[in-house]
Amino acid sequence: MAKVVLVTGANSGVGLALCERLLDEGVHLCMGCRNMQRAETARSALLRSHPSAQVDVLQVDTSSTISVLRAAQEFKLRYHRLDYLYLNAGIMPNPQFDVKAFFRGLLTGQVIEMLATGVGILTQKDNVTPDGFQEVFATNLFGHFLLFRELESLLCGSGQTSQLIWTSSSNAQRSAFSLDDIQHRAGSQPYSSSKYASDLLSLALNTHYNQQGLYSSVTCPGFVMTNLTYRVFPSIPAFFWTLLMPVFWLIRMFTNTFTLTPHYGAEALFYLFKQKPEALDPYSKYHSLTSGLGYTYSEARKMDVDLKTSEALYEKLLQLESEEKRKLQDQQKTFDVRKQRSG
Numbered sequence: 001m002a003k004v005v006l007v008t009g010a011n012s013g014v015g016l017a018l019c020e021r022l023l024d025e026g027v028h029l030c031m032g033c034r035n036m037q038r039a040e041t042a043r044s045a046l047l048r049s050h051p052s053a054q055v056d057v058l059q060v061d062t063s064s065t066i067s068v069l070r071a072a073q074e075f076k077l078r079y080h081r082l083d084y085l086y087l088n089a090g091i092m093p094n095p096q097f098d099v100k101a102f103f104r105g106l107l108t109g110q111v112i113e114m115l116a117t118g119v120g121i122l123t124q125k126d127n128v129t130p131d132g133f134q135e136v137f138a139t140n141l142f143g144h145f146l147l148f149r150e151l152e153s154l155l156c157g158s159g160q161t162s163q164l165i166w167t168s169s170s171n172a173q174r175s176a177f178s179l180d181d182i183q184h185r186a187g188s189q190p191y192s193s194s195k196y197a198s199d200l201l202s203l204a205l206n207t208h209y210n211q212q213g214l215y216s217s218v219t220c221p222g223f224v225m226t227n228l229t230y231r232v233f234p235s236i237p238a239f240f241w242t243l244l245m246p247v248f249w250l251i252r253m254f255t256n257t258f259t260l261t262p263h264y265g266a267e268a269l270f271y272l273f274k275q276k277p278e279a280l281d282p283y284s285k286y287h288s289l290t291s292g293l294g295y296t297y298s299e300a301r302k303m304d305v306d307l308k309t310s311e312a313l314y315e316k317l318l319q320l321e322s323e324e325k326r327k328l329q330d331q332q333k334t335f336d337v338r339k340q341r342s343g
């Protein structure tokens with residue numbers, strides 16, 4: 001039986017490149033996308049290169065609780081197993097590039113670290129979703145947590161192992177995250193905070209689910225040119241980035257994190273697909289890397305996470321999940337009563 005794989009954010013960038021590589025392995029692919037038109041365009045492209053592949057689309061907006069619950073319901077009607085869940089969809093809205101900090105960074109010993117992580121030169125202005133959540137938190141973390149929880153029965157069901165694979169980032173930073181403000185309402189680094197939270201959550205999920213055959217891992221694609229990175233300079237057309245390619249190839253001589261293409265960026269995500277999950281390290285992040293000569297590989301690097309904080313975050317997310325579900329039930333009751341009265 002073909003392995004069933006669900007990938008969120010599958011219609012572009014790293015997610016789409018991963019799908020292309022997974023289809024070479026003969027999986028039954030389900031693309032989780034928020035926009036059906038973009039999803040269908042991507043699906044057609046995948047089917048052009050893999051005409052006999054099984055590729056489905058599932059509509060899911062990870063920033064919306066109701067959308068995630070409906071998507072999970074739909075998934076459970078369509079499939080009886082789920083072997084791999086790639087939690088890849090992500091946003092970095094309204095990025096602000098600090099030019100001064102960038103040039104300051106170029107003159108210090110921190111230049112490689114700065115180019116590898118983007119730390120210190122990027123901040124974001126977050127939005128609030130109709131559900132009342134910070135958008136980055138909802139999209140990158142909480143929506144994925146809900147999706148996983150709703151699909152838990154399929155993932156932990158069959159007596160076989162299954163894998164959760166998060167697309168985190170080298171931009172994840174402990175200092176950007178606070179247990180007192182897990183949504184990062186107060187600061188200007190919601191992206192770093194959400195990615196650090198996914199690193200913590202992955203560790204907690206391993207604690208709670210490994211016995212049931214479910215394993216969670218974290219990846220970083222490196223610096224990849226995608227819609228997400230093009231938005232760092234919204235007024236500059238995408239082809240300008242292509243013009244910068246020789247500069248980036250040069251930088252790659254000094255930092256192997258410049259994977260640049262979505263195909264190379266998907267290396268670690270694909271590597272994990274082929275590993276025995278029991279052998280993976282729950283404290284490591286799996287990085288896609290590319291050498292100066294263009295050789296791509298993945299490497300495990302220890303994360304700056306601890307069990308106590310990961311457990312505390314997990315508890316807070318469970319609490320938020322039950323509050324959200326109660327809120328939806330109350331809304332449904334009010335709706336039913338109004339319908340009865342009017343009808």
Ligand SMILES: NC(=O)C1=CN([C@@H]2O[C@H](COP(=O)(O)OP(=O)(O)OC[C@H]3O[C@@H](n4cnc5c(N)ncnc54)[C@H](OP(=O)(O)O)[C@@H]3O)[C@@H](O)[C@H]2O)C=CC1
Pocket residue numbers: 008009010011012013014015032033034035038060061062063064088089090091139167168169170220221222223224225226227228229
């Ligand atoms: N590019 C880089 O250098 C790096 C990227 N990453 C991470 O890689 C992941 C993929 O990003 P990347 O490929 O670069 O960027 P893209 O913008 O190309 O891909 C992001 C994907 O996520 C989808 N998405 C965004 N918001 C939602 C939502 N609310 N519900 C469902 N899907 C959504 C997008 O859909 P749509 O097309 O409709 O917008 C798109 O398919 C992200 O998690 C990102 O944080 C990590 C490190 C570096």
Ligand SMILES: CC(C)=CCC[C@@H](C)[C@H]1CC[C@H]2C3=C(CC[C@]12C)[C@@]1(C)CCC(=O)C[C@@H]1CC3
Pocket residue numbers: 092114115116117118119121122168169170171222223229232244247
């Ligand atoms: C010479 C030149 C014009 C360099 C470009 C500098 C920056 C725009 C990039 C250098 C490192 C990049 C980077 C990201 C965004 C763009 C850079 C800051 C990310 C923060 C994108 C999102 C991530 O998850 C991590 C990336 C790290 C590297």
